[in-house]
Amino acid sequence: xxxxxxxxxxxxxxxxxxxxxxxxxxxxxxxxxxxxxxxxxxxxxxxxxxxxxxxxxxxxxxxxxxxxxxxxxxxxxxxxxxxxxxxxxxxxxxxxxxxxxxxxxxxxxxxxxxxxxxxxxxxxxxxxxxxxxxxxxxxxxxxxxxxxxxxxxxxxxxxxxxxxxxxxxxxxxxxxxxxxxxxxxxxxxxxxxxxxxxxxxxxxxxxxxxxxxxxxxxxxxxxxxxxxxxxxxxxxxxxxxxxxxxxxxxxxxxxxxxxxxxxxxxxxxxxxxxxxxxxxxxxxxxxxxxxxxxxxxxxxxxxxxxxxxxxxxxxxxxxxxxxxxxxxxxxxxxxxxxxxx
Amino acid sequence: xxxxxxxxxxxxxxxxxxxxxxxxxxxxxxxxxxxxxxxxxxxxxxxxxxxxxxxxxxxxxxxxxxxxxxxxxxxxxxxxxxxxxxxxxxxxxxxxxxxxxxxxxxxxxxxxxxxxxxxxxxxxxxxxxxxxxxxxxxxxxxxxxxxxxxxxxxxxxxxxxxxxxxxxxxxxxxxxxxxxxxxxxxxxxxxxxxxxxxxxxxxxxxxxxxxxxxxxxxxxxxxxxxxxxxxxxxxxxxxxxxxxxxxxxxxxxxxxxxxxxxxxxxxxxxxxxxxxxxxxxxxxxxxxxxxxxxxxxxxxxxxxxxxxxxxxxxxxxxxxxxxxxxxxxxxxxxxxxxxxx
DNA sequence: AGCAGATAGGGAAACGGTTCCACATTCCGG
DNA sequence: CCGGAATGTGGAACCGTTTCCCTATCTGCT
Numbered sequence: 001x002x003x004x005x006x007x008x009x010x011x012x013x014x015x016x017x018x019x020x021x022x023x024x025x026x027x028x029x030x031x032x033x034x035x036x037x038x039x040x041x042x043x044x045x046x047x048x049x050x051x052x053x054x055x056x057x058x059x060x061x062x063x064x065x066x067x068x069x070x071x072x073x074x075x076x077x078x079x080x081x082x083x084x085x086x087x088x089x090x091x092x093x094x095x096x097x098x099x100x101x102x103x104x105x106x107x108x109x110x111x112x113x114x115x116x117x118x119x120x121x122x123x124x125x126x127x128x129x130x131x132x133x134x135x136x137x138x139x140x141x142x143x144x145x146x147x148x149x150x151x152x153x154x155x156x157x158x159x160x161x162x163x164x165x166x167x168x169x170x171x172x173x174x175x176x177x178x179x180x181x182x183x184x185x186x187x188x189x190x191x192x193x194x195x196x197x198x199x200x201x202x203x204x205x206x207x208x209x210x211x212x213x214x215x216x217x218x219x220x221x222x223x224x225x226x227x228x229x230x231x232x233x234x235x236x237x238x239x240x241x242x243x244x245x246x247x248x249x250x251x252x253x254x255x256x257x258x259x260x261x262x263x264x265x266x267x268x269x270x271x272x273x274x275x276x277x278x279x280x281x282x283x284x285x286x287x288x289x290x291x292x293x294x295x296x297x298x299x300x301x302x303x304x305x306x307x308x309x310x311x312x313x314x315x316x317x318x319x320x321x322x323x324x325x326x327x328x329x330x331x332x333x334x335x336x337x338x339x340x341x
Numbered sequence: 342x343x344x345x346x347x348x349x350x351x352x353x354x355x356x357x358x359x360x361x362x363x364x365x366x367x368x369x370x371x372x373x374x375x376x377x378x379x380x381x382x383x384x385x386x387x388x389x390x391x392x393x394x395x396x397x398x399x400x401x402x403x404x405x406x407x408x409x410x411x412x413x414x415x416x417x418x419x420x421x422x423x424x425x426x427x428x429x430x431x432x433x434x435x436x437x438x439x440x441x442x443x444x445x446x447x448x449x450x451x452x453x454x455x456x457x458x459x460x461x462x463x464x465x466x467x468x469x470x471x472x473x474x475x476x477x478x479x480x481x482x483x484x485x486x487x488x489x490x491x492x493x494x495x496x497x498x499x500x501x502x503x504x505x506x507x508x509x510x511x512x513x514x515x516x517x518x519x520x521x522x523x524x525x526x527x528x529x530x531x532x533x534x535x536x537x538x539x540x541x542x543x544x545x546x547x548x549x550x551x552x553x554x555x556x557x558x559x560x561x562x563x564x565x566x567x568x569x570x571x572x573x574x575x576x577x578x579x580x581x582x583x584x585x586x587x588x589x590x591x592x593x594x595x596x597x598x599x600x601x602x603x604x605x606x607x608x609x610x611x612x613x614x615x616x617x618x619x620x621x622x623x624x625x626x627x628x629x630x631x632x633x634x635x636x637x638x639x640x641x642x643x644x645x646x647x648x649x650x651x652x653x654x655x656x657x658x659x660x661x662x663x664x665x666x667x668x669x670x671x672x673x674x675x676x677x678x679x680x681x682x
Numbered sequence: 683a684g685c686a687g688a689t690a691g692g693g694a695a696a697c698g699g700t701t702c703c704a705c706a707t708t709c710c711g712g
Numbered sequence: 713c714c715g716g717a718a719t720g721t722g723g724a725a726c727c728g729t730t731t732c733c734c735t736a737t738c739t740g741c742t
Binding site: 001046047048049050051053054059061068069070072075076078079082083086087089091092093094095096103106107110111113114115116138225226227230257260282283286287 | 342387388389390391392394395400402409410411413416417419420423424427428430432433434435436437444447448451452454455456457479566567568571598601623624627628
């Protein structure tokens with residue numbers, strides 16, 4: 001395997017000059033540069049990133065910590081991050097983080113603590129102080145997308161506002177018996193995505209002078225997936241007596257599950273039940289789901305842009321990042337309609 | 342940032358001994374080992390993987406090349422790979438490969454050609470000889486999961502057999518008017534996953550003395566996604582006159598799209614239309630989809646095991662890999678029923 | 683003519699580990 | 713009791729880059 005010394009010898013220059021010629025740093029005569037490049041090309045020279053990062057301390061690699069890859073939101077974010085990173089010449093090292101437990105500790109204490117990544121993007125995961133600290137101590141930037149990380153820059157939609165937007169849509173349609181399919185853990189973790197959506201819902205209901213309707217107090221926790229939504233909706237809609245006329249689901253996948261449950265129970269939609277979700281899932285249009293859209297692919301790209309700036313790789317002319325919440329938009333489709341009288 | 346020299350000094354030994362004590366290679370007295378470990382612990386020493394791989398040539402990192410992360414099959418495979426790799430102490434570098442184009446070349450020529458990964462797992466992608474060669478020339482193992490890579494070990498289900506299994510299920514139910522929603526490109530690339538499934542279908546039909554039924558010759562290509570299946574099914578089922586009574590869809594996601602299309606067209610299921618897919622998608626049970634299951638998470642784990650063996654990291658007592666096709670299983674649910682007479 | 687600054691290039695010292703080789707000691711079997 | 717093997721440790725070379733520092737030439741300006 002050819003090393004830079006071989007290139008240098010072939011081009012008749014020193015290693016130092018060869019390095020400068022290839023990396024573009026420092027003064028090198030045009031003619032020399034061309035000779036070196038030709039030599040490198042000829043013997044198929046490829047620089048060793050290990051050797052380079054050993055001396056520069058930069059790895060051109062960022063770690064992405066993510067709890068799922070197979071949920072729509074996370075998959076989209078990951079794809080967005082990947083493309084941006086690739087076009088910036090960076091590698092992406094993936095850490096599929098379990099919610100908690102020894103595996104999780106291992107990721108932080110063993111994998112991320114080493115000097116293999118220049119920065120960390122934590123997607124949809126709530127980091128505790130110790131975890132942030134492990135990264136920060138190595139003075140590597142960390143940024144949170146969706147989840148929370150104490151002391152780190154955060155990129156997220158305003159989940160509470162999004163939930164209010166969805167809820168108010170139902171209220172405007174005249175619904176008064178409204179239930180919420182909340183994300184698992186939303187009751188316990190108030191600052192989590194699920195928690196914020198839940199409280200946005202409760203606030204809007206409260207402001208309208210209403211209380212959640214349906215069995216189990218009108219708020220049922222569901223795993224944030226289609227089967228999760230299905231199971232929870234069956235529970236929520238099980239008693240024909242006190243059925244809600246509308247449901248606000250914590251995510252589109254949960255909403256799909258609820259739609260499926262309604263179908264199974266023979267409830268007509270939307271005349272008998274209106275459903276609104278959050279996400280703007282790829283399938284929402286096809287299923288006619290009213291939802292508050294967000295744009296995870298774009299969020300991923302933004303996170304990368306943010307990280308690049310922190311790493312001093314800001315492309316010139318790029319504007320400053322702001323901490324404004326990310327974009328959302330209510331899209332009304334056929335899954336919601338006016339309340340039956 | 343403490344280096345191994347600091348640990349050595351603190352423990353009163355040489356760098357060589359410290360290295361041996363921490364890595365567990367070579368002879369070190371128990372007492373010494375403990376002293377070194379204590380010292381490392383005390384000053385928070387963490388070895389630099391770059392330095393290590395510079396001298397050993399091993400990076401403890403494998404590259405995964407994958408065309409999507411947000412399709413069920415790929416997401417599951419990726420999660421399986423990730424967990425296995427993590428528990429083997431390996432990092433996973435993700436390359437989300439565009440189907441073709443300059444980005445794709447860049448991945449191979451720039452990213453994968455460098456010495457940053459010890460091996461490559463290519464998931465669901467058909468590599469050409471040049472691409473395989475780039476990796477092989479660096480004498481890094483490459484293994485294909487799902488897709489094809491000339492000259493590389495391949496892990497895959499028998500797609501043709503799976504398609505036949507699905508088709509024969511429909512035949513046994515008495516269907517004679519059967520259509521196929523094939524994957525995009527299945528006609529052009531006979532050896533691709535889509536191509537094999539298509540030919541498995543055609544073979545079984547042929548063996549039964551039947552020709553595909555429905556508009557467009559009974560075989561319509563669809564993007565391998567739910568919206569893709571929806572659009573293609575609308576086309577296939579558009580003319581009430583020559584409607585098939587059963588559809589074999591190239592994947593479960595396509596099948597879901599077709600189910601949705603049937604619903605939209607007011608076709609009763611399964612009495613008016615039977616549908617069978619391939620995959621064993623997470624949602625298949627909920628939607629009552631008959632399907633030929635495969636187990637992508639397990640496939641990912643297997644791929645990692647295979648790579649570990651090629652890297653000489655076989656855990657003792659693990660058996661030899663075989664090239665037998667991976668497991669599949671027909672699961673009959675409510676989306677298929679006997680042909681109407 | 684003299685000089686500062688820009689341009690060009692080389693030698694050598696890092697970076698942080700691993701491993702080869704040499705040397706010393708202990709152990710064990712014949 | 714002796715020789716070789718097993719065990720334990722240190723010194724130094726090495727992996728492949730980048731970069732610091734030094735020297736040399738060339739430009740343009742006073």
